[in-house]
Amino acid sequence: MKLTVRDLTKIALFTALTAVGAFIKIPLPYVPFTLQVFFVTLSGVLLGPKKGALSQLLYVLIGLLGVPIFTQGGGLSYIFKPTFGYLIAFIPGAYITGLIVEKLQAKSVWKIFAAMIPGLFVIYLIGVTYLYIINNFYVGKDFSLWLSIYYGFIPFIGGDLLSSFLGAILSTKLMPILKN
Numbered sequence: 001m002k003l004t005v006r007d008l009t010k011i012a013l014f015t016a017l018t019a020v021g022a023f024i025k026i027p028l029p030y031v032p033f034t035l036q037v038f039f040v041t042l043s044g045v046l047l048g049p050k051k052g053a054l055s056q057l058l059y060v061l062i063g064l065l066g067v068p069i070f071t072q073g074g075g076l077s078y079i080f081k082p083t084f085g086y087l088i089a090f091i092p093g094a095y096i097t098g099l100i101v102e103k104l105q106a107k108s109v110w111k112i113f114a115a116m117i118p119g120l121f122v123i124y125l126i127g128v129t130y131l132y133i134i135n136n137f138y139v140g141k142d143f144s145l146w147l148s149i150y151y152g153f154i155p156f157i158g159g160d161l162l163s164s165f166l167g168a169i170l171s172t173k174l175m176p177i178l179k180n
Contacts, residue, residue, distance in 0.1 A: 022069060031156070053098070057091050063084075063087070083130075
C-alpha cells in the first residue's frame with residue numbers, strides 16, 4: 001500500500017480523533033462510554049479498510065508506547081486492563097466497516113449505517129471476551145459471561161448505535177469533500 005502525504009495526514013487525523021474521543025467519556029463501572037467507537041467506525045468509512053485500520057493500529061501503538069491517550073493512561077501494562085480488548089478490536093472494527101462500505105454501490109446514510117454494524121459487532125465481541133478473560137484469569141474475579149455482557153455491552157450499544165447513525169449522516173456529507 002502506497003501512502004501519499006494526504007493519506008498520512010488523514011490517518012494521523014483519525015488517530016488523533018480517536019485519542020480525543022477517549023477523553024469525551026461518561027464514567028461507568030468497568031468500561032466508560034466514550035466517543036472512540038464513533039471515530040473508529042468513521043475512520044473505516046472515510047479512509048477505507050486498510051487506512052482506517054492503520055489509523056487505529058497507530059492509536060493503539062502510541063498508547064502502548066506510554067503516551068497517555070487511552071481513557072486511563074497508556075503504557076505496556078495497559079494490556080492487563082479489562083478494557084484493552086476494545087482497543088485491540090478497533091483495528092479489525094475499522095477494517096471491516098471500511099471493507100463493507102468500499103463494496104457498496106450506492107452510499108446512502110442507511111447503507112453506511114448498516115455497514116457500521118458488523119464493525120460494532122467485532123468491537124463488542126472482542127471487547128466483551130477480553131473483559132471476561134482478564135477479569136477471570138488475571139484479576140482473579142469471579143466474573144461470569146453474563147456480567148461481561150452486562151457491563152461491557154448493554155450500557156453502550158444504544159449510544160454506539162446512535163453515534164454510528166450520526167456518523168453515517170456525517171460521512172455522506174464528508175465523502176465527496178474528502179475525495180477531492
